[in-house]
Amino acid sequence: MSILELSGVAKSFGGLRAVDGVHLSVVEGSITGLIGPNGSGKTTLFNLITGVQRPSAGTIRFAERDIQRLPTHRIAQLGLVRTYQKTTVFPLLTARENVQIGTFLRARAHFLAGLLHLPAERRERAALARDAAEILEFLGMGESADTPAHNLPYGMLRHLEIGIALAAGPRLLLLDEPAAGLNPEETQALMRTLQQIRDRGVTMLLVEHDMRLVMGICDRITVINQGVVIAEGAPGQVSRDPDVIRVYLGEDLEL
Amino acid sequence: MKWAHVPLRSRWAWPFYGLALLALPLVFPGEYPRHLLVLSLMFAMLATGLNVTMGFIGYLPFGYLIFFAIGAYTSTLLALHAGLSFWLGLPCAGIVSALFAVGIGGPSLRLRGPYFAISTLAFAEIGVLVLNNWMDLTRGPMGIPGVPRPFILLPGGGTFVFDAGLSWYYLMLGILGVTLLGVHRLLTSRVGDAFAAIRENEDLAEAVGIPTFRYKMLGFVLSAIIAGCAGSAYAHYFTIVSPELAGFYFVITTFTMVIIGGQATLAGPVLGAVAFTLLPELLRAAKIWRMVIFGALMLAGIVFMPRGLRGLAADAAARVRGSGRA
Amino acid sequence: MELFFQQAANGIVVGMTYALVALGLTLIYGIFHIINMTQGVLYMLGAYTAYVAVAYLHLNYFLAVMIAMPVVGIAGLAFERLSVSPLVGRNHVVFILSTFGLAVIAENLVTIAFGPDPLGLDSPIAHNIVTFGDLFALTEQKLFVLGFGVAIFGVMSAFLKRGRIGRAMRAVAADRDTAALMGIDVRQIYRVTYFLGAGMSAAAGALMGAVYSIEPLMGNLLLVKSFVVVIMGGMGSLPGAFLGGLVLGLAESLGGAYLTLEYKDAFGLVAMIGVLLLRPQGLLGRKGLQ
Numbered sequence: 001m002s003i004l005e006l007s008g009v010a011k012s013f014g015g016l017r018a019v020d021g022v023h024l025s026v027v028e029g030s031i032t033g034l035i036g037p038n039g040s041g042k043t044t045l046f047n048l049i050t051g052v053q054r055p056s057a058g059t060i061r062f063a064e065r066d067i068q069r070l071p072t073h074r075i076a077q078l079g080l081v082r083t084y085q086k087t088t089v090f091p092l093l094t095a096r097e098n099v100q101i102g103t104f105l106r107a108r109a110h111f112l113a114g115l116l117h118l119p120a121e122r123r124e125r126a127a128l129a130r131d132a133a134e135i136l137e138f139l140g141m142g143e144s145a146d147t148p149a150h151n152l153p154y155g156m157l158r159h160l161e162i163g164i165a166l167a168a169g170p171r172l173l174l175l176d177e178p179a180a181g182l183n184p185e186e187t188q189a190l191m192r193t194l195q196q197i198r199d200r201g202v203t204m205l206l207v208e209h210d211m212r213l214v215m216g217i218c219d220r221i222t223v224i225n226q227g228v229v230i231a232e233g234a235p236g237q238v239s240r241d242p243d244v245i246r247v248y249l250g251e252d253l254e255l
Numbered sequence: 256m257k258w259a260h261v262p263l264r265s266r267w268a269w270p271f272y273g274l275a276l277l278a279l280p281l282v283f284p285g286e287y288p289r290h291l292l293v294l295s296l297m298f299a300m301l302a303t304g305l306n307v308t309m310g311f312i313g314y315l316p317f318g319y320l321i322f323f324a325i326g327a328y329t330s331t332l333l334a335l336h337a338g339l340s341f342w343l344g345l346p347c348a349g350i351v352s353a354l355f356a357v358g359i360g361g362p363s364l365r366l367r368g369p370y371f372a373i374s375t376l377a378f379a380e381i382g383v384l385v386l387n388n389w390m391d392l393t394r395g396p397m398g399i400p401g402v403p404r405p406f407i408l409l410p411g412g413g414t415f416v417f418d419a420g421l422s423w424y425y426l427m428l429g430i431l432g433v434t435l436l437g438v439h440r441l442l443t444s445r446v447g448d449a450f451a452a453i454r455e456n457e458d459l460a461e462a463v464g465i466p467t468f469r470y471k472m473l474g475f476v477l478s479a480i481i482a483g484c485a486g487s488a489y490a491h492y493f494t495i496v497s498p499e500l501a502g503f504y505f506v507i508t509t510f511t512m513v514i515i516g517g518q519a520t521l522a523g524p525v526l527g528a529v530a531f532t533l534l535p536e537l538l539r540a541a542k543i544w545r546m547v548i549f550g551a552l553m554l555a556g557i558v559f560m561p562r563g564l565r566g567l568a569a570d571a572a573a574r575v576r577g578s579g580r581a
Numbered sequence: 582m583e584l585f586f587q588q589a590a591n592g593i594v595v596g597m598t599y600a601l602v603a604l605g606l607t608l609i610y611g612i613f614h615i616i617n618m619t620q621g622v623l624y625m626l627g628a629y630t631a632y633v634a635v636a637y638l639h640l641n642y643f644l645a646v647m648i649a650m651p652v653v654g655i656a657g658l659a660f661e662r663l664s665v666s667p668l669v670g671r672n673h674v675v676f677i678l679s680t681f682g683l684a685v686i687a688e689n690l691v692t693i694a695f696g697p698d699p700l701g702l703d704s705p706i707a708h709n710i711v712t713f714g715d716l717f718a719l720t721e722q723k724l725f726v727l728g729f730g731v732a733i734f735g736v737m738s739a740f741l742k743r744g745r746i747g748r749a750m751r752a753v754a755a756d757r758d759t760a761a762l763m764g765i766d767v768r769q770i771y772r773v774t775y776f777l778g779a780g781m782s783a784a785a786g787a788l789m790g791a792v793y794s795i796e797p798l799m800g801n802l803l804l805v806k807s808f809v810v811v812i813m814g815g816m817g818s819l820p821g822a823f824l825g826g827l828v829l830g831l832a833e834s835l836g837g838a839y840l841t842l843e844y845k846d847a848f849g850l851v852a853m854i855g856v857l858l859l860r861p862q863g864l865l866g867r868k869g870l871q
Contacts, residue, residue: 050462071461072461073462073465073467076461076463081463082462084459088456088458088459089459090455090456090459091455091456092455093451101448101451101452101463101465104445104448104449104452104463104464104465105463105464105465164459167463168463168464315674315678362854362857366857366858368673368674369615369616369674369677370857372616372674372677373616373808373853373857374854374857377805377808377809377850377853377854380846380847381847381850384843384844384847385844388843388844503801507681507685510678510681514678543693544689544693546688546689547685547686547689547690547693550681550682550685551682551686553678553681553682553685554664554679554682554686557675557682558667558679
């Protein structure tokens with residue numbers, strides 16, 4: 001079943017067509033990769049999907065709903081959460097507090113109950129705190145749980161971002177270059193983590209430049225260049241597609 | 256979130272603190288010291304209200320003092336024209352301030368950082384213009400004198416009038432206590448988490464599903480309610496209101512109290528308010544030099560002490576205990 | 582009908598003052614990306630410096646105006662050192678508070694030194710009236726303000742477009758780090774920018790001080806008005822500041838005459854709120870310095 005469907009999505013900035021006539025489909029339970037050279041429109045697509053920007057044309061359907069006109073927090077409430085390319089956490093809060101903020105969406109109790117410290121609300125807060133702790137453990141950050149985020153090493157920060165997003169209980173997770181700045185061991189660890197996340201039932205769509213990661217864990221890959229989709233399919237297929245090779249490696253290379 | 260807690264360490268200390276607070280004006284007899292205490296409590300409330308938006312959410316409401324003036328005038332006009340007692344006037348002041356906050360916050364909260372500050376400043380300037388020029392309603396720059404003192408009817412007949420420093424001290428202590436309790440409860444709830452998230456990284460907060468506009472509005476309205484109620488109390492204590500309440504002196508004083516006292520803590524603004532009400536009086540400084548000193552303190556505070564006195568105290572306490580986090 | 586032209590003429594003169602202060606504000610915003618709350622105080626200091634030069638040093642008024650600009654420019658450098666440099670890298674809102682604190686210090690020190698009452702700044706041309714047919718009349722002083730303002734605007738625009746420093750300033754405004762990598766001394770550009778911004782406001786103060794009178798709080802309302810101008814015209818846009826200032830002065834003057842005198846200061850504020858909501862980048866503004 002397709003959890004995310006982009007049909008004919010286009011976006012223009014002034015005279016520039018950043019994205020044009022994009023069709024993209026993400027199957028539930030899969031890891032889908034979105035690759036392409038720098039400036040090809042990948043981040044713009046993410047911004048359009050998450051409501052940071054509105055498309056000039058086309059529709060975006062998530063879990064059978066049109067979301068192209070919804071605000072970001074509404075889209076997150078529906079179960080579509082994203083991480084960012086540049087490290088984005090809550091710097092002065094601890095790792096634990098960071099992830100706990102992620103659970104905000106899942107709190108059902110009315111905030112007045114929180115003001116009055118009613119027992120039902122306290123129980124829910126404790127349960128969400130346990131979930132946050134479990135996510136930290138899952139990501140291997142149990143020991144640094146009480147360290148302020150700005151003191152954490154870079155590799156951990158990238159995991160923390162994923163943790164915050166997971167805490168929101170998403171159905172679909174959009175990851176914007178999760179491996180950026182990671183060394184090969186860290187990238188391997190990330191690949192294992194992402195597969196475990198998929199096993200927990202979270203669908204993922206990721207933008208990435210690291211080809212080992214993309215080829216290694218993605219079930220399907222879409223290739224985009226200059227705002228247009230040029231190839232789509234299983235990793236093996238896509239890596240042999242002549243258009244893709246030309247775009248990435250230049251015209252005159254024989255493979 | 257941990258950093259919102261009042262820094263009273265052990266539960267056993269509370270009764271002693273409570274007794275000390277209650278006994279304070281008895282230890283310092285005489286109208287003048289008691290007057291200072293009342294003033295400190297009023298400023299503590301005003302500064303706490305500012306801190307909700309400035310320290311906890313991280314938005315700078317430069318026009319904040321207009322809510323103080325709105326509350327004061329509302330309570331005054333209701334008392335003088337509709338015969339409303341202070342006990343009704345105070346909540347009405349809060350409600351009217353809240354309504355204005357919705358009107359001002361609606362447009363302003365869509366803006367970020369400095370633009371928000373300037374937008375609230377613009378609204379406040381318009382408010383001051385109205386206060387100065389709508390002579391029929393506000394008597395302009397002359398202000399409105401003759402605000403009645405609050406009173407309660409005693410069971411045995413007769414009335415008790417709050418007209419002395421002593422009675423006002425306990426009254427303000429109660430009002431401030433309720434305010435601090437309410438703010439504390441709010442900050443240790445999910446709302447406080449949302450505030451922290453918005454302050455630390457608003458885009459990320461939005462991305463994880465927090466309806467940031469709604470929460471910013473909530474904090475802004477709360478700030479306005481606190482300021483409005485403080486204004487009502489001020490009006491009924493000083494018995495005169497004027498557009499000066501939203502003027503430079505109050506602006507710089509309140510902001511300095513929060514910055515030096517310590518933003519994003521509950522105790523900070525209270526500390527700042529007490530320090531900056533008592534100190535200038537003790538130094539017998541003329542009003543003008545007071546402004547110079549406050550300006551210098553604001554500048555120095557921003558540059559050297561971003562976490563204010565409360566932050567310094569926390570650092571000192573941490574060093575004494577040898578731990579990393581206070 | 583003469584009322585219209587007279588009011589319009591007065592409005593443009595006042596508007597020129599707004600434009601000059603706004604020019605300084607927008608220049609500083611373009612380079613530092615901060616909102617400088619001391620801009621009004623710099624205007625006031627220009628007036629008082631000219632006053633000291635004329636009343637105590639018995640200098641010629643025009644010389645006093647010429648002196649006020651660099652003197653206040655240097656004061657501006659001190660301001661920058663105290664309220665801007667130590668905070669570079671922190672979020673933009675702290676600058677509002679630090680510059681505000683500094684403005685309060687300066688304003689009250691001047692009040693202590695000179696007293697709160699208005700003082701007169703004497704200019705030889707303040708009383709000669711020039712009539713323009715039957716339409717309106719302006720004192721030579723006011724005409725001088727107009728001419729001076731246009732000249733300053735012209736010089737600054739040319740300076741930004743041609744000169745080596747002007748180009749460097751535009752580079753820093755566009756991207757500070759890249760400019761540094763290209764070998765531009767960013768600290769020097771900061772100092773030049775603040776010096777110029779302060780000087781322009783000071784000139785406005787010295788000129789307008791002779792039209793009305795001077796008092797320590799004269800910069801406050803002007804500061805708010807120049808915010809209005811800069812936000813309407815676009816942060817970092819010199820033509821925006823110039824035109825915006827003139828338009829505001831005109832609107833206030835005509836609105837004050839025909840609509841309501843007491844609330845004429847509100848026109849600009851209401852317009853600014855509207856612009857902030859609909860077009861936060863201003864009516865003419867783009868990124869960087871133009």
